Amino acid sequence: MALALALAFGLAACQPAATPPTDAEILQAEARVPADVALAERYQRSCRVCHTVRGQAPLVGHTASWAPRVARGRDALLASVQAGLNGMPARGLCPDCSDEELRRLIDFLVEGR
C-alpha cells in the first residue's frame, strides 16, 4: 500500500495536468489579461496562445496545474522559460521580454491576475 501510494505520487509529479481543467475553467482562462498594459501586450502575443487552451501547457490561473511546478520554485520556472521546455520555445516566444518581464508573466500565469 505504501509503495502503491509512493508510486502514485511519484507519477503525479511527472504529470503536470493531474486535474484537467473543466470547460468553465478554459473560458475563465481565456478572459484573463494582466492589468499592466505593457505586460498585457506581451502576454497576448506570446504566452496566451498556449496557456489558455487544453493541452500540454499549464492553464493560466489553474492552481491544480501549477502546484507541482510552483513547488520547484520560481527560479526554476524562469530557467525553463528562458531555455524553453518541450513544447515551449525559448523565452516563451517573447524574445524581447526582459527577465523581469518573464518573472511577472510567470506570476500572472500562476496566479491568473
Ligand code: HEC
Ligand atoms: C508555443 C506554446 C507556448 C508558449 C508561446 C508559451 N508556453 Fe509556457 N509552456 C508551454 C508548454 C507546452 C509547457 C509545458 C512544458 C512541459 O512541462 O513539458 C509550458 C510550461 C511553462 C511553464 C512551467 C515550466 C516548468 O518548469 O514547469 C512556465 C513557467 C511557462 N510555461 C511560462 C510561459 C511564459 C511566461 C510564456 C510567455 C512569455 C509562455 N510560457 C509561452 C507552451 C508554451
